[in-house]
Structure formats: C-alpha cells, structure tokens
Amino acid sequence: MPISDCEVRDPRIRRTRLLLQGALRTLMQTKSFDEISVQDITDAATVNRATFYDHYTDKYALLEAYIAGGFHKLLNEREICYDGTCPSAASAIILAACDYLTLTHSGTECSRQSAFEPLVDEAITSAIRRVLMQGLKQGLKPATDAASEPAARPSPEIIAAAASSAIYGAVKEWFYTPNHPRAEAILPDILQLVLPILQTNARALSPVL
C-alpha cells in the first residue's frame, strides 16, 4: 500500500507523513516504542487511523522511515559527502552515527528490546551504505578507462555493504558499552578497523603504492 517514497510530489502526502513521523517523535519522548499503538500515533498526528495504513504497512515501517529520514537530515546538515578516498569523510560519518544514536536514545532507556533495535540498525546502516556507495562509485570511474579486467576486485556494492555494516556495528558496540567514553575517543579505533575496507577500492586502483 505505501506508495514509493523519498521523492513525493503531492504536498498532501508529504504533509501527512511528516505529521505521522512528528507524532512518533513526540510520543517516543514519553513511552517506549512498543508501548505506542498506531492509534496513539494517529491521534497525536490528527490523522485517521486508516490513513496510516495508506502510507506505512505497520508502525515498524514508520519507524524505519523516521530513523532513515532523521539520519539523512543529520548528514546533510553536516554536509557530509564521502568522496571515495578521504579518511576525514569516514570520520565524519562515524561521528554522525555516534551522535545520532546518542541523540535518539537519550530520553528513553527503552532500547535493546523487541523488534525495535534491529529496525533502527537496519535503517541507519542502509543510510550509511548509500553515502558510501556514492563516493565509491565516483572514486571508481577513473580506473575503468579501458576494458582491462571484468572484476578483479570486490564490487563497490559489497565494499559499501561491508563497510557500512562494520561502521555501524562498531558504533553500536561503543554506544552500548556502559560508561563509554566520548565519541571522539573511540573514533581512531573504529577508523583503524574500517579504513582498510574502504581503501580496498583505492588500493586496487593504484597498486603503485
């Protein structure tokens, strides 16, 4: 039932979805996610309950859209754009993930339960994946000058998948460690773990180094 996504022209659709996501945001400051019913959400959003199902299959789908949207917004605000090589871009992405987890999970001590967490993980990971893919593909082109070898190295897709998963897995591990240090403190460790993956692309491009 939920029509496409991302690019919605009709202002009515955009309005309703923002209302629903805003209502979810508001409610999650009080209750934990699975204490919230679809009814609660539509009431807070002043939207009919049946209308909810015109946009999302269930409240988990709404959560995913909300998280993905929020994280993308954060990345845009910080003007983060992975260019395929620069470690500082990777740092920015890692820090963004740290901050986003901190921001969203600050109010409620709800997490680590039910189907909630895996959904959040999925949403953030694929958001990171998208950013990385962008950079990897553009950093890739210079190499495909001629028809040399078809696929002598891992595809950008699999690199992005592995890297985004690794980044978020590490960040999550940091976040759920009791009394974890500040994000900046763990950054070098995560960077050390993740950079080799991202540089797989570059290394394959310039074996000179």
Added chain:
Amino acid sequence: MPISDCEVRDPRIRRTRLLLQGALRTLMQTKSFDEISVQDITDAATVNRATFYDHYTDKYALLEAYIAGGFHKLLNEREICYDGTCPSAASAIILAACDYLTLTHSGTECSRQSAFEPLVDEAITSAIRRVLMQGLKQGLKPATDAASEPAARPSPEIIAAAASSAIYGAVKEWFYTPNHPRAEAILPDILQLVLPILQTNARALSPVL
C-alpha cells in the same frame, strides 16, 4: 516473561520450545513469516497459545531464537571454532553464513519485507560475533603478560562487533544480488575485506611483522 535461555534444564521447557520452533519451521515452508499468527504456531505445535507467551514475548522473539539456534547448530556440525588467527576459520564462518542464508531462504521468496529481515540479520550477526569473541579473547591472552598499556588497541569486543557485522553485511549483499555466483566464488572478496579487521588483534600483538 521468557526465562533465561541457552541452558535450560527442565525437559518440559526444552520440549515446548523445540515444539514451537519446529512449528515455525514447518509453517514457514508454506506461508511467509508475517502471514503466520501466534495462534497458527501454537496450533501446529499442539501447545496452548497462552503458553507461548511464557517463553517468548512475541513471534519475533521466537524467530530470533529459531534463527540463532539453527545457525549455531550449523556451526557446531561443521566444528567451526575461530582460534583468533587462522584465516581458514574465518572462511568457514563466511561460508556457513552463505549456506545458512541459502538454506533458510530457499523455499519462500518472502524476504526483504516487514520486520522479518532485520530480525534474521540481528540473530545471525550476534551468533557470528559470539564465535569471533571466543577466538579473539583466547588469542589475546599471550599478550597480557604484564601491566604494559591499558588499551592501546581496539578492544576485542569492538573488533568482534565490527568483523561480524562486516561479514554478514557482505554475505547479505552477495546473497541478495540477482544471479549471484556460488559462495566459494565470492569468498576471496569477502575475506579480503574482513581479514584486516580480524588481524588488527594479531598485528597489535606482534608488531614485529
């Protein structure tokens, strides 16, 4: 409500949980996961519906236990035990993940939907994580001979988290690629991406190399 896990003495508990997991397995050969109700499961398991909730908070929790259990079983059958260094152990884990995805997702074309997939991901990833942790901790001990430095390298926990996420992320990417090659064909690529993470530990141990 769900009492501990893993190590259950009481045969009544073990029996009931196996019945429930078996019923889920059977039903998933026919319907997709979210077409299955708790009622369906308990009917097939010849268990009272209320009893279900004595063991699992909802059907998602049952799924997670089922997946985690099945994957662990596969690892045990293959006698996989990561020793902290050997790349062949990593290969075995990667292949196991490939095979498990293939086995479980063969019947139904259901996947990539609802809250189902993220749950599966979570279960498999944390199973891999556990195996890796085992090896990393034992491969770690030789170094902690004296009180040298507190934590000059990434902790085993964060290494395991990053590595397990990266492994499964890559495997998943492979699996969902249309007309993907055999698992053995993609193994070198994934290995190339993941080994640097795992060897972070070893490198820190013997900077001589």
Added chain:
DNA sequence: TCCGAAAAACGACGAATGTCGTCTACTGAA
C-alpha cells in the same frame, strides 16, 4: 515413594490490528 515447586492447559477479557467501502475535500493541469 512422596510432595512441593513449577510448567502447561484452558477459557475469557479488553485492546489493538489490518482491511473495507463510502463520502468529502484538496490538487494540479487543461
């Protein structure tokens, strides 16, 4: 062998879910 503890069966409950069909109101292009 017996007996207390605990698991499972059972029936019933109010609440939440997901889906209909119909009607109203808004959008955007002719």
Added chain:
DNA sequence: TTCAGTAGACGACATTCGTCGTTTTTCGGA
C-alpha cells in the same frame, strides 16, 4: 475556472494480540 484524479476522513468488521486467574500435569529432590 473547471474538472478528473486522488488523498484523507470516517465507521465498521472480523482477527489477532497480550494478559489474567484457575486448574491440571509434570519434574526432580527428599
């Protein structure tokens, strides 16, 4: 300005959910 297309409102429906209290059965140690 008009008007066809479509999103949203609304009420109602059968199902499923999660929980409760009670009764029956099973387990495992004394």
